[in-house]
Amino acid sequence: MSANLTPRAKFATTLLRTAAALSRATGRGDGSVIGGRVGLIVEPRLLELLAEGRHVVLISGTNGKTTTTRFTTAALEAIGRVATNSFGANMPTGHTTALAKAPKAEYAALECDEHYLGQLLDAARPKVVALLNLSRDQLDRAMEVTALAAKWRQTLEASAGQTTIVANADDPLIVWAASVCERVVWVAAGQSWTADSAICPNCGAHLDRFGEFWRCTNCGLNRPSPQWSVAHQGEAVVGPDGRRYELNLQLPGRVNRANAATALAVASLFGVDPAQAAPRLSEVASVAGRYARVERDGRQLRLLLAKNPAGWLESFDMIDPVPPVVLSLNAREVDGFDTSWIYDVDFTSLAGRKVVVTGDRRTDLAVRLEVDGVDFLVVDDIRAAIAAVPPGPVEVVANYTAFQDIRAEFNRVN
Amino acid sequence: MALSTLRIVWLYPDLLSTYGDRGNLLVLAHRARARGIDVEPMQIRSDQHIPHTADMYLIGGGEDGPQAVAADRLLQDGALSRAAEAGKPILAICAGYQLLGSSFYANGRAYEGLNILDLRSDRGPSRAVGEIAGEAAPQLGIGSITGFENHGGRTHLGEAVQPLARVTAGVGNDGATEGAWAGHVIGTYMHGPGLARNPKLADLLLGWAVGVNPAQLPPLDDTWPERLRYERFQALQTASQ
Numbered sequence: 001m002s003a004n005l006t007p008r009a010k011f012a013t014t015l016l017r018t019a020a021a022l023s024r025a026t027g028r029g030d031g032s033v034i035g036g037r038v039g040l041i042v043e044p045r046l047l048e049l050l051a052e053g054r055h056v057v058l059i060s061g062t063n064g065k066t067t068t069t070r071f072t073t074a075a076l077e078a079i080g081r082v083a084t085n086s087f088g089a090n091m092p093t094g095h096t097t098a099l100a101k102a103p104k105a106e107y108a109a110l111e112c113d114e115h116y117l118g119q120l121l122d123a124a125r126p127k128v129v130a131l132l133n134l135s136r137d138q139l140d141r142a143m144e145v146t147a148l149a150a151k152w153r154q155t156l157e158a159s160a161g162q163t164t165i166v167a168n169a170d171d172p173l174i175v176w177a178a179s180v181c182e183r184v185v186w187v188a189a190g191q192s193w194t195a196d197s198a199i200c201p202n203c204g205a206h207l208d209r210f211g212e213f214w215r216c217t218n219c220g221l222n223r224p225s226p227q228w229s230v231a232h233q234g235e236a237v238v239g240p241d242g243r244r245y246e247l248n249l250q251l252p253g254r255v256n257r258a259n260a261a262t263a264l265a266v267a268s269l270f271g272v273d274p275a276q277a278a279p280r281l282s283e284v285a286s287v288a289g290r291y292a293r294v295e296r297d298g299r300q301l302r303l304l305l306a307k308n309p310a311g312w313l314e315s316f317d318m319i320d321p322v323p324p325v326v327l328s329l330n331a332r333e334v335d336g337f338d339t340s341w342i343y344d345v346d347f348t349s350l351a352g353r354k355v356v357v358t359g360d361r362r363t364d365l366a367v368r369l370e371v372d373g374v375d376f377l378v379v380d381d382i383r384a385a386i387a388a389v390p391p392g393p394v395e396v397v398a399n400y401t402a403f404q405d406i407r408a409e410f411n412r413v414n
Numbered sequence: 415m416a417l418s419t420l421r422i423v424w425l426y427p428d429l430l431s432t433y434g435d436r437g438n439l440l441v442l443a444h445r446a447r448a449r450g451i452d453v454e455p456m457q458i459r460s461d462q463h464i465p466h467t468a469d470m471y472l473i474g475g476g477e478d479g480p481q482a483v484a485a486d487r488l489l490q491d492g493a494l495s496r497a498a499e500a501g502k503p504i505l506a507i508c509a510g511y512q513l514l515g516s517s518f519y520a521n522g523r524a525y526e527g528l529n530i531l532d533l534r535s536d537r538g539p540s541r542a543v544g545e546i547a548g549e550a551a552p553q554l555g556i557g558s559i560t561g562f563e564n565h566g567g568r569t570h571l572g573e574a575v576q577p578l579a580r581v582t583a584g585v586g587n588d589g590a591t592e593g594a595w596a597g598h599v600i601g602t603y604m605h606g607p608g609l610a611r612n613p614k615l616a617d618l619l620l621g622w623a624v625g626v627n628p629a630q631l632p633p634l635d636d637t638w639p640e641r642l643r644y645e646r647f648q649a650l651q652t653a654s655q
Contacts, residue, residue: 136432144432144477198428198459204483206428206461337544338562340605343437363645366638367610371437371444 005049012043013050013100020097032085036093039100047092050099051108051124054083057266058120060112061132061174062145063311064259065090067251068132069111070287071263075277076270081105088288091116095124107270114148118155121163128269129156130166130262134173135193136344137308138336145173145196152177166265168258169226172197172207172214176221187265188212188226189258192317193310195344228265230257237261237278239268245278250285253318289407289414296410298391301326303413305403307335309344312397316349319395324354326385328398328406329361335400339364347372356385359402382406419452420623423468425494426460429484430510433564435474437607438505441616442470449632451624460484464493469623471497475508475565475605478520485513485525498530503598503622507608508565511593511601519567531594531601532572538585541566546584546604547650548592551576555628556614558582559592560646561604569594569603578602583650598622611646613639 005013020035039046057076059069066088073084083102085094090111099108112120114134121129131152134145156165157180167178169186173196178184190212191197200207205218215222227240235247237260247260260281264274286292290305304315319325331339339361347369355376357365362378369376379385382405386394398406407413424439443453458464460483464471471494476484488494498504504514512518515533518525527534546563550556559579569587571577571594578593578600579586586592586603593602600619602608609616613636614628621628 146477146479195427195431199480204479206459338433338564338605340434340437340562340607343434343440343607343610344431363638363642367642368437370638371440371610373444 004053006043009043009046009049012039012046013103015039015042016046016097016100020101030087030089032087032089032094032097033091034093035100036089036096039096040093047096047099048123050096054099054106054108055270056108056110056124056126057128057130057270058110058112058117058124058126059130059132059266060114060117061130061168062114062135062137062308063314064132064255065111067256067287067290068130068259068262069109070284071260071281072109072130072266074280074284075263075267075272076107076109078267078272078276078280079270080107083108085111086288092119092123095120114152117152118159121155121159126163128164128166128266129160130266131168131174131178132189132259132262133168133171133191133310134177135196135308135310136341146201149173149177149201153180156181164269166262166269168262169224170212172221173201175224176201179221179224184224185228185265185269186224186226187258187262188229189262190230190254192255192314195309228261230254230261237264237274239264239274245274247278248282250282251287251291253314255314255317286414289403289412292407292410292413294410294413296386299386299389299394300392301386301394301396303403303406304395304397305400306397307399309341312342312345315397319397320393322353323393323395324356324389325350326356326358326382326389326394326396327365328357328359328382328385328396328402329365330359330399330402330405331361331364332401335402342368347374350374354389356388358382358385359398359405382409419454420446420470420620421454421456421465421468422470422472422623423456423458423465425458425464425471425473425510426484426487427457427474428459429480430474430476432474432476433508433562433605434607435472435507435605438472438474438507438609441607441609441613442472442620445613445616445634446620448634451620460487464491466493466496468497469502470619471502471504473504473506473510475510477509481509481513481518482520482525484510485518485527488513488528489526495528495530498597498599501598503619504530504600505609505619506599506601507605508563508603511603512567512569514599514601515569530599531596532574533569533594533601534572535567535569537566538568542585542603544584545646545650546581546586546592547647548579548581548583548586550579550615551595554578554595554618556612556618558647559604559608559615560611560643561602561606561608563603563605565603583654610639611642
């Protein structure tokens with residue numbers, strides 16, 4: 001920890017905090033990225049130096065990283081202080097800032113962008129890496145998904161060493177990537193989107209699926225037996241010894257119970273008793289605005305972030321069946337400029353309820369909904385959307401920058 | 415319209431379905447049903463036989479590995495080539511478009527294609543990613559086209575095919591032309607999906623499939639697709655200013 005830092009690294013850390021504070025004070029954001037950038041210019045090894053001597057877990061995957069990192073942090077706080085990049089700044093600059101801001105934390109739970117996993121493995125020497133899922137996401141600017149799984153597999157083979165991997169047994173791409181590692185704890189974290197793993201990532205033959213089981217009849221890659229799973233009945237996680245850990249999550253949906261299972265599996269590797277950790281997860285009410293409830297003019301909005309087909313399908317699974325739904329779509333650089341993925345999402349489950357669409361690319365959504373036979377109303381922005389629905393609960397689903405626009409309207413709610 | 419049920423085969427969604435390709439099937443089914451034509455969508459996986467009796471065939475885009483596997487299985491099956499000879503409409507997107515030619519590039523080498531369209535594809539100097547627009551061949555009567563492209567290949571047309579469009583923005587085949595057509599077979603780099611953003615192209619295929627002039631299909635309310643087209647063309651104009 002910081003006691004062992006060189007004078008140069010200490011200086012870099014001070015500059016980092018100053019830059020981050022300035023950025024926050026001038027309203028440019030939370031300062032994580034600029035702070036980290038400044039610190040790393042002064043001391044390129046700053047991330048490595050700040051991580052040294054701490055017990056680190058990295059959490060990566062297409063969907064659920066931020067929430068699982070939040071859950072894991074809550075669980076680890078049962079035994080000590082935890083440094084974490086809770087603002088979703090999930091590249092090395094953000095990791096550096098998270099560690100610099102918490103010099104006394106002996107634990108670190110770091111959300112990691114999929115493309116930086118290798119770099120973080122080398123720099124942070126994590127004790128545990130949690131791999132959640134892989135599915136198509138922003139294809140016009142990111143790697144295609146099988147290629148990403150292959151890169152992970154290579155990276156893990158080269159750098160995982162003594163690291164324990166907590167991996168999703170239900171996602172064939174994750175299983176293939178993680179199976180090169182010696183120490184893997186498997187979690188049955190589910191897979192809401194199977195279209196990117198119809199084919200065996202190992203050999204290209206068809207995967208056979210029956211219920212939750214899957215296997216390749218050609219090369220033998222198959223679903224490992226999970227040590228951790230989500231209970232079929234009620235809200236609970238089942239641990240390796242068959243013991244149930246009851247959950248009372250404020251966050252909705254099966255996918256968040258799976259994120260909780262992963263967090264408990266990770267925490268138990270750090271010596272946290274899952275029975276002690278589980279109640280702490282229920283205290284999480286929202287994550288950087290995700291799942292936040294806000295109120296305006298008698299409308300109670302719940303904000304759901306969904307960035308890709310898997311995310312949209314998961315949010316349709318979470319929302320209450322009756323209230324009106326507001327959908328907001330942008331296609332700015334960080335969202336990906338290509339909107340064609342909305343045709344990978346089935347909107348028919350929204351038929352028969354009030355649906356309002358907005359965002360920069362609301363017309364794309366209008367055409368999409370018309371094709372699925374869902375009635376809709378198109379409005380200019382979230383204010384108009386609120387005015388267009390009756391008082392009462394409202395579910396809001398938005399992709400990345402559309403979500404940030406809505407959050408800004410509500411004072412950057414967390 | 416003589417058909418009782420329009421059978422549309424979507425080929426190999428297990429291999430080639432990367433950029434909302436299912437949307438083309440959904441749009442065709444939506445536009446046919448809106449005119450009282452029953453539709454039977456058929457998703458055929460790459461380990462199944464391709465039905466000979468369908469009225470239209472769709473094939474989408476994908477990564478190099480699946481593209482090479484798909485071409486191999488299509489060559490072995492043979493039904494798509496026979497469908498083309500029989501004059502059945504075929505719409506092929508991106509990787510699916512490339513494999514209809516004589517050869518295409520994947521995994522760093524050339525592969526044999528199906529030879530349904532007189533063209534061949536190789537690698538370009540850079541990946542073509544972004545909005546694409548063009549003026550379609552006048553004989554097709556579909557006006558201007560709009561889509562989104564994302565491909566590393568370049569396609570060279572032979573004499574037995576016509577370009578689908580002259581490019582006004584984006585890259586397409588080679589920066590000058592986009593896509594190709596011959597008979598009732600159309601290939602294009604446009605996803606988006608292409609038929610959602612080009613309803614006249616969808617109606618052209620439907621007209622071919624049911625054996626009527628597309629102009630004779632009952633008109634639909636295309637307010638939203640037309641607004642989307644307008645926005646996309648406007649966005650390109652704004653970007654070029």
